[in-house]
Amino acid sequence: MLSIIGNIFMIMILWGTINFIFHMLRIRKIMRKNENNPNIKGIKIVNGQVEVIEKDKEVFTAEVKEEVKDLVKDPVCDTELERSKAYHMIKDGESHYFCSWDCREKFLESNDEEHL
Numbered sequence: 001m002l003s004i005i006g007n008i009f010m011i012m013i014l015w016g017t018i019n020f021i022f023h024m025l026r027i028r029k030i031m032r033k034n035e036n037n038p039n040i041k042g043i044k045i046v047n048g049q050v051e052v053i054e055k056d057k058e059v060f061t062a063e064v065k066e067e068v069k070d071l072v073k074d075p076v077c078d079t080e081l082e083r084s085k086a087y088h089m090i091k092d093g094e095s096h097y098f099c100s101w102d103c104r105e106k107f108l109e110s111n112d113e114e115h116l
């Protein structure tokens, strides 16, 4: 009875050793394959599968995130400009933005003509 338990124990150790060597060989193979890959952070073993851990590519893209500017369009000269720098006018409940005072005046003149 004791010898059977001893045998099972020996097989388990042997199996573990074989698995370990097997994984080491696979890791070495993968390491060699990815030697020139600068994004490799490490290697992990999940459910007997050897996986290569790569650096997050999102880290690089996050820095390139563009600043979104709030642009408005001048209806008189079709110039696009930042909302904070534009002349703002509310007419008939609608917001209008202009690049200059002149454009604002022109807009008012043309609108008045339409009403006549």
Ligand SMILES: [Zn+2]
Pocket: 074, 076, 077, 078, 079, 098, 099, 100, 103
């Ligand atoms: Zn303008």
